[in-house]
Amino acid sequence: MSNVLKKISWSSRDHNAHAGERSPLLPARPQGSPEAVEDDPEVTSQDDKIQNVHPPSSPKEIPHTENLLSLKYESLDYDNCENQLFLEEERKIGPRGFRVVEISRWFICLLIGILTALIACIIDIIIEKFADLKYLVLKDKIDAFTLNGGLSVSLVIWATMNAGIVMLGSILVAFVEPVAAGSGVPQIKCYLNGVKIPHVVRLKTLLVKVLGVIFSVSGGLAVGKIFEHFRRDTEKRDFVAAGAAAGVSAAFGAPVGGVLFSLEEGASFWNQYLTWRIFFASVISTFTLNFVLSGYHSQFGQLANPGLINFGRFEDKNEAYTWFEIPLFLIIGAIGGISGALFNSINYWLTMFRIRYIHRPLLQVLEAMLVAVVTATISFLMIYFSDDCQPLGEDNVVEYPLQLFCKDGEYNSMATTFFNTPEKSVRSLFHDPPGSYNPTTVGLFCLSYFLLACWTYGLSVSSGIFIPSLLLGAAWGRLIGILLSNISNANWADPGKYALIGAAAQLGGVVRMTLSLTVIIMEATGNVSYGLPIMLVLMTAKWVGDFFIEGLYDIHIKLQSVPFLDWEPPATSHSHIASSDVMSHPVVCFQRIEKVGHVVDLLSDATCNHNGFPVVDEQDGGGSDHFGKLRGIILRSQIIVLLKHKAFIERGKYGMLGYRLTLKDFRDAYPRFPPIQSIHVSQEERECTMDLTPFMNPAPYSIPQDASLNRIFRLFRALGLRHLVVCNSENHVVGLVTRKDLARYRWSEHGLEELLLAQA
Amino acid sequence: MSNVLKKISWSSRDHNAHAGERSPLLPARPQGSPEAVEDDPEVTSQDDKIQNVHPPSSPKEIPHTENLLSLKYESLDYDNCENQLFLEEERKIGPRGFRVVEISRWFICLLIGILTALIACIIDIIIEKFADLKYLVLKDKIDAFTLNGGLSVSLVIWATMNAGIVMLGSILVAFVEPVAAGSGVPQIKCYLNGVKIPHVVRLKTLLVKVLGVIFSVSGGLAVGKIFEHFRRDTEKRDFVAAGAAAGVSAAFGAPVGGVLFSLEEGASFWNQYLTWRIFFASVISTFTLNFVLSGYHSQFGQLANPGLINFGRFEDKNEAYTWFEIPLFLIIGAIGGISGALFNSINYWLTMFRIRYIHRPLLQVLEAMLVAVVTATISFLMIYFSDDCQPLGEDNVVEYPLQLFCKDGEYNSMATTFFNTPEKSVRSLFHDPPGSYNPTTVGLFCLSYFLLACWTYGLSVSSGIFIPSLLLGAAWGRLIGILLSNISNANWADPGKYALIGAAAQLGGVVRMTLSLTVIIMEATGNVSYGLPIMLVLMTAKWVGDFFIEGLYDIHIKLQSVPFLDWEPPATSHSHIASSDVMSHPVVCFQRIEKVGHVVDLLSDATCNHNGFPVVDEQDGGGSDHFGKLRGIILRSQIIVLLKHKAFIERGKYGMLGYRLTLKDFRDAYPRFPPIQSIHVSQEERECTMDLTPFMNPAPYSIPQDASLNRIFRLFRALGLRHLVVCNSENHVVGLVTRKDLARYRWSEHGLEELLLAQA
Structure with a gap:
């Protein structure tokens, strides 16, 4: 395996050196908070073979933040724990x-x-x-x-x-x-x-x-x-x-x-x-x-024009588009892909910069304010220097016209574009009749808005990327439409249509959605006939964009070091990596009857912050390479509830005390289980035992030692697992696979990479 | 378990009694055909506990064919066999x-x-x-x-x-x-x-x-x-x-x-x-x-009007519908649900009749011809007795107008409806201007078409249910529209709109699709504004219909006794049924090195027509309740290829002969593997051994003995498995779960039912 993996500059063993470096995208939280139970860092102690392949470099420098995997994210448990309590309730x-x-x-x-x-x-x-x-x-x-x-x-x-x-x-x-x-x-x-x-x-x-x-x-x-x-x-x-x-x-x-x-x-x-x-x-x-x-809007009961953000209805024209426009659409799709990739790249570097230098809340607020001021200034300057006056139509479609230096009965087109809410600008770009916009105005707007939008995304404000991308795309799409109709003098080059196609291309290039985005645009514009071109454009934009860089959401997920599982396991993972490489090892296991003191000590041990523990039969001597036979699995949160409710068996007396607990006790504690430190266990109680049998999941999913990463991945992903036990052919527990063990492997152009684990 | 299950009148042990009864929906095939390898009938020998709860009644009578599960269907194998050959190739x-x-x-x-x-x-x-x-x-x-x-x-x-x-x-x-x-x-x-x-x-x-x-x-x-x-x-x-x-x-x-x-x-x-x-x-x-x-159609390059079956574009009206029509739509949805359920019930009884009495091909052809003649006669009679003359419009929208007894410049509306291809009739019902149809004509048409369509579905002809349902629904929808506009004199009751809603309701009531059908109708009519009402109608139709009987496709799947797995395991399956109840037992297992003669004998044994065999370690004595330790799983088809290519190790000589085979040999045989009978193995070859190790899947999914049906189901469904090995806590094989073992359990209004297995 180790000859296949491209190693990142230091081994996973050393992640503690970076415990202080936090990804401020989801910034630092107080240590004592209830969420502080970390997920399964058993992963840090595994894979001895690749330890120190490269000696750690200066821990201050984080060369590729997206190559880290944060340990602070817990995993959801999509698998039901079918323990005795649960089965009783179901019955x-x-x-x-x-x-x-x-x-x-x-x-x-x-x-x-x-x-x-x-x-x-x-x-x-x-x-x-x-x-x-x-x-x-x-x-x-x-x-x-x-x-x-x-x-x-x-x-x-x-x-x-x-x-x-x-x-x-x-x-x-x-x-x-x-x-x-x-x-x-x-x-x-x-x-x-x-x-x-x-x-x-x-x-x-x-x-x-x-x-x-x-x-x-x-x-x-x-x-x-x-x-x-x-x-x-x-x-x-x-x-x-x-x-x-x-x-x-x-x-x-x-x-x-x-x-x-x-x-x-x-x-x-x-x-x-x-x-x-x-x-x-x-x-x-x-x-x-x-x-x-x-x-x-005092049109009570008029339901046909739905949606909060409404781009206006595209009326069907009989000649919506013809075959020779298809190549044009594909080119626009490619432009969208390139423009989106550029947007994403710039935003990526910007976010890296923010992660390193702008992690104080105060700085974040200041940056946001700076962006606001710069945006206003640029808009203002562009309005000031533009002389794009358009006549105010009879029907007064323009909602917030600004006259400025224009004659009476006219309005400043640039000012209006900047001054409107973005979705109104999108609507105007889609539906204003040909000739409403001056190409220079639109071009300048594209350029400045591209940079501003790029700077804005990732600020500490609640704002999305959908509408800015659509606006940007609509602008350059309309520009293309204007240029086309100038060149060809043809009436097929409706600028509104090209604005729509451009908007789809830009948004597709940025977020790389296809199926859902097609339908969203179809439904938001109330038009099906442009469905086919929009699909083609979105696919092209995705392909072209993927050639350069990932989608914006994925970039940000990676930069936050989230253990995100892709749809499919990395290619070549069949042959190169087996469970025994992937799994965390050694595992902390419990026996079905355990001493309370032992349980508390194990849970309190800072180096053991697992969240799931295999329950095994008594260990039959043996080395440290395997544990007892697998009997079940129990979660940290379940044990915590047991400890909180003192579900102990008194010394010497085996009773059914544990059974007094019901599922309700566990549910009441959900989802914020207290940390082990907050639970007081007296010296006497420490001598009691606890019976985990009725609470553990008696049929956990397990996988043999020699299963490939591919198989593990599919099992994990398909069932939404949190823990997967690895057993040898005797059904002895040899390891545990968690989300992070899988998310560590990533396929890049250099081959299979293994990410580092970081506490932050 | 046995007190929970509602037993059907005889036990699964007796399925051989019905081997002669075939479901003629997918009629009998010659026995010697290559497909004759049956799938996993190990299921027949299981579950001793419920044997002969009720003595078998007369084997001629099949009281509920949908409660049988045919053994003739094989299962697809969505899980990759990651054996040594595969891994080598991947590498x-x-x-x-x-x-x-x-x-x-x-x-x-x-x-x-x-x-x-x-x-x-x-x-x-x-x-x-x-x-x-x-x-x-x-x-x-x-x-x-x-x-x-x-x-x-x-x-x-x-x-x-x-x-x-x-x-x-x-x-x-x-x-x-x-x-x-x-x-x-x-x-x-x-x-x-x-x-x-x-x-x-x-x-x-x-x-x-x-x-x-x-x-x-x-x-x-x-x-x-x-x-x-x-x-x-x-x-x-x-x-x-x-x-x-x-x-x-x-x-x-x-x-x-x-x-x-x-x-x-x-x-x-x-x-x-x-x-x-x-x-x-x-x-x-x-x-x-x-x-x-x-x-x-000589409109080269006009791409905006897509689709083979085109229902015409619904032009957007500003007042597409208003809120007080929503309850009307819901009522139409409910009518669609009831009408669909009625359709399905009648068709269900008809299909039962066909299964019992019309299974000869000749009879099937005769029935189809009879339906054709009756259809023509009824149509003719209805045309003959109708006097619904409509003026031929200037624009000549009606494609095949029949004048009959009408005056010149008029055409017989009923005749036209019957005479057109159904999708053209649908289009007319959607788009003909108000007043084009006489309500009596439409009502009579609905009634007769309902019965004819119901009779037609399930005939031995290649015809679907989509278009007839749409036509039927469009007709009664239009009828409702006509009546509404007569009552209210309001211009909101556009008959075309109600035809569309009715068509959606009827089709939804018959097939019970929601999400996909909404989009199909939206795209086929080129209209988004009716999306919301169509969704509401489809959901109502589904709910109301499901109250009475299942969707038509599901009915036919059940009548064909296909081991179909639902989306979710039957409710209450958590608590009542465990792997040990579900699994087939005993299982035929192979050891990694087996005598060729033994393998051939096992595969040729008529009572053993398994398709997957666990590969185990040597059996450590023990009773028949479990076998050796699980090492892998191998498919019948793989063994057949091994036998065909004589991948044997000569007596006394352990070699690597088996390795000469490549994945290509297996692929070439796919998907029609020869039956074991066609492979000749000499007496000398019988004495050789074969090494299954490089060909078996070394990491099969397995599940502990006490896992619930629910867990097994999810694993099986999510991964698309064909075989799932059940192991005890020592990792000894104790049973095997196949698709039929799971499909047997069905949730009905009476509680959990267990289906019978039938050879046919």
Whole structure:
């Protein structure tokens, strides 16, 4: 194996040297917090063979942060623990009981849909009011000062206003809840992948962030607080998936797109029943949103124009496009791929810079404010130097026209583009009649907006990449459309159509979604005829972009050192790596009856911060290369509950005391199990024993020693496992495989790489 | 366990009594055919506890055919056999090799897309020409005879013509390739579920059937014949999924719908890379079809109106629907659910009747002809007695107008509905202006068409249920629309809109698809605004329908006694059933070095027609309740190849002869491995030994004895397994679980049921 792996500059043994270096993307948390139980760092002690292949270099320098794997993320447990308690409870629930459970699942999905939509409505209404307010204040000032020549005052007002708003937002994010930064999509992606991102599914996050993680939170809330039966990772993850779908559905009026988003970005396996529930949440969400907003916009009951972010309906034309445009679309797709890759590369270097130098919350707030001021200044300068005056149409399509130096009855096109909310600008670029934009204006806008958007993504504010990418793409797409119609004088080159294609290409180039994005765009534009070109464009953009660099979300996930499992095991993993290479070894095992003192000592031992322990038969002497025969597996959290409830057998007396505990005790503790340090065990209690048999999972999945990485990966991924026990042919435990053991292996252009493990 | 299971009237031990009873849905095949290797009937000898709970009743009577599980279906093996040969080959393939493999996969998907589209084009053009011809011949006759009063002659001509065409089709199906019967969807559903339906992926089937199974065949062909590397079930199944998507995509111009169809109906797990490839095939298919057909229809390059079956574009109206129509839509959905359930129930009883009494091919052909004659007669009578004359519009939207007894410039509306190809009738019902139809005509049509469609489905002809259901639903939907607009005098009750909603409701009520069907209808009608109502309608139809009876495809799958695995294990299976209840026992095991004679004898033994054999260490004495320690698993097909190539070690000489075989030898034999009877082994060879080690899968998935049915099910389903070894805590083999062992357990309203196993 070691001749195959390309080693990174020091061995995994030395990860403790970097314990102080934290990835500030999800910044440092207080040490004593309840989440401090680390996941399975048994991985650090494995694989003696590759130890110190290269001596550690200066620990200060982290050459490739994306080659680290953080130990701070726990894994979700998608596998049910079918212990005696669970089986007893299941036995009590009759067929009718199962129906009740099933109906509650649908009911929760209904709640998720409604809740998500209502929150989305509130946000939408607030933002709209706010934009109106901002416009009113600014327009008066600008118009006034323009006449007086005091333009710099307008600039100052504008910049201050923007910076102030951004400051508030970024303070909330940087100081109160760092998880709320960014678009929320990478977090959801990780969560659905099976990584427990701390704080993602919390009420606080919902309040701080609102839009991005909105979906998952409403999913998580319903489960965590309301329905006791669903307090386990399995159910929670399903509801988070429903929430994610409902969120996209509400945002873009795209219920099918929402389901596909949830599946394409997250789910590891496809279950029809689950999909139907997700779909249900998604439909309800769109419906509720439409219903409420149609009331708000005084068109009560007009449901046909759905979505929070509405790009306007593309009316069907009979000659939507012809075959000779297909190559053009493919070229636009390729441009999108290249532009997206460039965007991602720049953002990657920027994020690396931020990780190294801007990790203090205060600095983060200052950077966000700086971006706001620079954005205002650049916009202002561009407006100032542009002379792109357009006549105000009869129908007054332009929502916030700025006159500035234009004649009466005209408005400044550049100013309007910058001044509108981005989704309104997208709509204008899609639907304004040909001739509305001056190519120079649009070109300049593209260039400056590209850089600003790139700088903005990754700031400590809750903002996504969807709308900026669409706007950027719509702008250069429209530019291409304008140029084409100038060259060919043909009426087929409708600039609006090319704006749509460009928007798809740019967004596809950045995020690399295909199926779900196609449907989202189809649903958001209310148009099916452009479906085929959009698909072709998205695929081309993905292929071309993948040639250079990964998608933006994946980059950020890697930079956060999340143990993310890909869809497939790395190629060549069949032949080169076996369980015995992958697994963590030695493993801490328990016997079915253990002394309380021994258990407490093991759990308290700082070097043993495992989360799952194989339960074995008595060890038959033997060396340290294997342990007893596998009997079951028990989680740290379960043992903690046992200790908390003093489920001990008194010395000398074997009783059934442990049985007094019910599943409810475990559920009540979910999901925030106290750390072992907070549990007091007296000296006398230490002498008692505890019987793990009724609580352990008696049929854990196990795999033979010589299984390939490939097999392990598939098993792990398909079942959403947290721990997989490796046994020899005698069924003796020889090792344990966790998510991090698998996520360590990554396929790159240089061949198979092994990542380092870092405490941070 | 036995107190939980509701037993069906005789035990599984007695299945041999029914060996003669065959389910003629996939009728009898010659015994000596290469497919005759039966799958794993070790299941028949298990579960002593429930033996003879009820004595067998008269073996002639099969009270519930859907409670039988046929033993004739093999299982696909989605799990890779990672034996030494495989690992060696993988080791030789470098990173570049993997890229080549990956690119070939995309290339095959491209081929699948193009091929599917081209075949679809050919079919479409032939059908169109044929319909024109039929129209020309008939119209002349009918018009002529109408004037002369000799209407009965027209009837005879019409009926004879129909019966003749149907006869040809049904002879092909009944005598040449029975698998081509029906819509093909149940077969594909089973195949993607992991059941090897004999002959589905064959060139002959393609020729006989063409439309229904088209997709899977083009997928299967590319793999089986062209690309040697992909000769294994895993790859084949993926390509079949791509083919299914491409087929739906071509048929309805619904690339996204095609992907979703493939996933919703088939896939057990969702893999992003696979999905992208499927999507690619789907897009290419639509694109190719559009391109070719646009050329054929002399609108070369007009790509915006896709699909073979085109329901016409619903133009967006600003007031597409309002909130008070939502309850109406839900009611229509419920009607669709009830009507669909009624349809399914009648068809179920009809199919039961057919299974019992119409299993001779000749009878099947006669029945098909009878249906054709009756259809013609009823149509004729209805046309004759209707006096629904409609003016021929200026724009001449009606494609095959029949004047009959109407005045000049008018046409008989009923006749036109019956006389058109069904998809043209659907289009007319969707788009003809209000007032085009007389409610009595439409009502009569609904009634008669319902019965005829119900009778037709399940005949020995290649015909589906999609279009008839849509037509039926469109008719009663339009009827509701007409009645609504009569009652309310409101302009919101557009009959076309209600026809669309009704079509969705009826189809949803019959097949119970939701997500994929929504997208298919959205794409086929080119309209997104009706997306939300269609979703609501489909969900309601599904819920209401599921209350009464299952979906039509599921009914037919069950009636064919296919060991189909549901998406989830039956409820309550956690607590009531363990591996030791589920598994087959005893198991035939091999040791790693076996005598050739012993192997041949075991394989030839008629009572042992297993397909997978655990390979174990030497048995350490012990009782018959367990075998040696699990070392690997080997398939019957692999042993057959070994025997065929005489990969023996001569007596007394241990050599490496077995190693001379390469993976290619196994691939060449795929997928039609010869039966053991065809392999001659001399007396001398019988004395040789064979070493199974390099060929067996050394790391088979195994599960402990006390794992619940639930866990086994998830493992089996998620990984697409064929065999799962059950081991005790010493890692001794105690049993084997196959697909049939799991499919036996079914959840019904009475609780958990166990199905019988039947040879047929």
